[in-house]
Amino acid sequence: MNAVVAATRRTRGLELRKLAAFVRRDFLVAWSYRLSFVTGFLGLLGGALVFYFVGLMVDPASIPPVDGKPVSYLEFAVVGMALGGFLHLGLERVSAALRNEQLMGTLESLLSTPTAQVTVQIGSVLFDLIFIPVRMTILLTTLALAFGLGLQLDGVPQALVILIFFMPFVWGLGILAAAITLTFRHGAGVVGLAVAGLTLVSGLYFPVGLLPGWLTAAAEANPLAIAAESLRDALLGGADWSAIGPDILILTPLSLLSFLLGTAAFRVALRRERRLGTLGAY
Amino acid sequence: MGMTSAAVSAAPLRVVRPAPAPLAIEVAGVTKRFAQREALSGVTLGVEPGQIHALLGPNGAGKTTLLRILSGLVTPDEGSVRLNGLAPQAARQLLGLVPAGDRSFYLRISALENLVFFGRLHGLRRRDAVARARAALESVGLAAEERKRAGLLSKGMQRRLALARALLCDPAILLIDEATHDLDPEGARRVRALVASAAAERSIAVLWTTQRLEEIAGFADRVTLLDLGRTRFCGSVDDLIAHSVVRRYVLTMPTVERDRELVARRAGAAVLGRAEIGIVPSDADRYVLELRDRSVLGDVLAALTAAGFPIVACRPDRSEIEEAFIALTGDER
Numbered sequence A: 001m002n003a004v005v006a007a008t009r010r011t012r013g014l015e016l017r018k019l020a021a022f023v024r025r026d027f028l029v030a031w032s033y034r035l036s037f038v039t040g041f042l043g044l045l046g047g048a049l050v051f052y053f054v055g056l057m058v059d060p061a062s063i064p065p066v067d068g069k070p071v072s073y074l075e076f077a078v079v080g081m082a083l084g085g086f087l088h089l090g091l092e093r094v095s096a097a098l099r100n101e102q103l104m105g106t107l108e109s110l111l112s113t114p115t116a117q118v119t120v121q122i123g124s125v126l127f128d129l130i131f132i133p134v135r136m137t138i139l140l141t142t143l144a145l146a147f148g149l150g151l152q153l154d155g156v157p158q159a160l161v162i163l164i165f166f167m168p169f170v171w172g173l174g175i176l177a178a179a180i181t182l183t184f185r186h187g188a189g190v191v192g193l194a195v196a197g198l199t200l201v202s203g204l205y206f207p208v209g210l211l212p213g214w215l216t217a218a219a220e221a222n223p224l225a226i227a228a229e230s231l232r233d234a235l236l237g238g239a240d241w242s243a244i245g246p247d248i249l250i251l252t253p254l255s256l257l258s259f260l261l262g263t264a265a266f267r268v269a270l271r272r273e274r275r276l277g278t279l280g281a282y
Numbered sequence B: 001m002g003m004t005s006a007a008v009s010a011a012p013l014r015v016v017r018p019a020p021a022p023l024a025i026e027v028a029g030v031t032k033r034f035a036q037r038e039a040l041s042g043v044t045l046g047v048e049p050g051q052i053h054a055l056l057g058p059n060g061a062g063k064t065t066l067l068r069i070l071s072g073l074v075t076p077d078e079g080s081v082r083l084n085g086l087a088p089q090a091a092r093q094l095l096g097l098v099p100a101g102d103r104s105f106y107l108r109i110s111a112l113e114n115l116v117f118f119g120r121l122h123g124l125r126r127r128d129a130v131a132r133a134r135a136a137l138e139s140v141g142l143a144a145e146e147r148k149r150a151g152l153l154s155k156g157m158q159r160r161l162a163l164a165r166a167l168l169c170d171p172a173i174l175l176i177d178e179a180t181h182d183l184d185p186e187g188a189r190r191v192r193a194l195v196a197s198a199a200a201e202r203s204i205a206v207l208w209t210t211q212r213l214e215e216i217a218g219f220a221d222r223v224t225l226l227d228l229g230r231t232r233f234c235g236s237v238d239d240l241i242a243h244s245v246v247r248r249y250v251l252t253m254p255t256v257e258r259d260r261e262l263v264a265r266r267a268g269a270a271v272l273g274r275a276e277i278g279i280v281p282s283d284a285d286r287y288v289l290e291l292r293d294r295s296v297l298g299d300v301l302a303a304l305t306a307a308g309f310p311i312v313a314c315r316p317d318r319s320e321i322e323e324a325f326i327a328l329t330g331d332e333r
Helices: A002-031 A034-057 A073-104 A107-111 A117-147 A153-184 A188-200 A213-220 A223-235 A241-276 B005-010 B063-070 B088-094 B111-121 B126-139 B155-167 B185-202 B237-241 B260-270 B294-306 B320-329
Strands: B025-034 B037-047 B052-056 B078-083 B095-098 B173-177 B205-210 B222-227 B230-236 B247-252 B277-281 B286-291 B313-316
Touching (some): A002 B111, A073 A107, A073 A117, A073 A188, A117 A241, A188 A223, B025 B063, B037 B078, B037 B230, B052 B063, B052 B185, B063 B078, B063 B173, B126 B155
Parallel strands (some): B052 B205
């Protein structure tokens, strides 16, 4: 029995080591596109500038206070923008990661190695899942310094925990889109639709209170809306652990559901491709 | 000592037979259908350790499908495959795969980093993966290119890189798909030499798919000829050549007579009764001579010369393997 446990631990250790190889590979690929990183970041800053000027037209009284503190529209929108970017990039990268392997012709080489399917799935997006929050932090810091945003540093650990609990939701949705892409060869439309639907009832860029009543109810079950509100509480209101606890309790089952659904769908899609012999086709 | 012959004959007879060599690759009755099309139909073959087994066949024969089944990328509808006694999914540690096509690497990262990545997916620690990757690059003559991006390597170099990747973790089995398909003759020869030495030195079982008939003689130990998913032949290269029942030669005969059909008929009449032959016009001054028995070629040429036909050249039209291929598949490529 102990030997079996030891073997299982060894295998898990081995698979974890492989994740590091994926991260290094994707870092090297991203590093080879340095200009694209800089232009992408400048694009985000440009977007923030648009929100700054829009914010000049918005009556501050129409923005709901965060944890009882009044906030500007730019402060409100920037947190939403950072989280929206996280969702959008995360979904896009997760859903496209295996498709890219397919297009590059590396998917078959990858799947013929002794690597667990789940390691290939997670490994293919791990770099992005690490990189996107880093990019989000750089963006928020730059904007806070440039526009004097009132970000609360003592809320950063809570914000990171919210993101960690939100990540499986993004990953699950992305891998579901990847399963659709693997089956139908085009998944971009599905990702776009999912992002649009979730964003509409999320309160990322405008208060949820502006939505019609029935959509406001939908926002209460939208993990993106829950994460956005919780992030604002942490980063703008400096909310402590007890304040974000209930949000994490709601977020956890939703993230778990998305994760399991996505993983199961991908497993089915991969089995179908193996049966049809079209894994390398694009 | 002192044992009589009767005692010897009374002793139970123990016949010691050498144990059959265990097969590294076993394919038994594999059938695979895609929609209505049968890509493979009851294919059976076996490859021993250290043996190079050529899987020969025209486009659409089912060669790549069989390799994908063996590497666990496609599941067969019927039959079974075993790699060192294991199912393909469980045998990936034993496997080195050289896929068809020239796009199986991360083109933006270096040749070395590509190999290190795949080495680590085989469970190697980074330090070991780097050491092995360097050794593998050295063995395929790419040591000087280790820092070059994979995308900047020539096709021939990428094929050698694919071979280096396949050999990286001491595989027991190599599956190589059309490795020389678009290489120049020297590049193709180099890749074959690398595979042959790896198979011999490390006792690796190699399944080598190809459409190039000329490359299997002197390279492969055994051949399976697939056509439209069915096995047309399985045996040694010599056995395959024995199927070349007709041997064709191209004769160059610049005659004064311009009616080439007439020349062919006259030439046929001149050698009538010497062998089962045929002579048909080809192009310009050339004629195709077909013999059932290649040993009579000298007699036939002598008879034609004696009859006044000005033969200035005679060369085989196709290799014996090509003749066998045509005889077995009916494919006049």
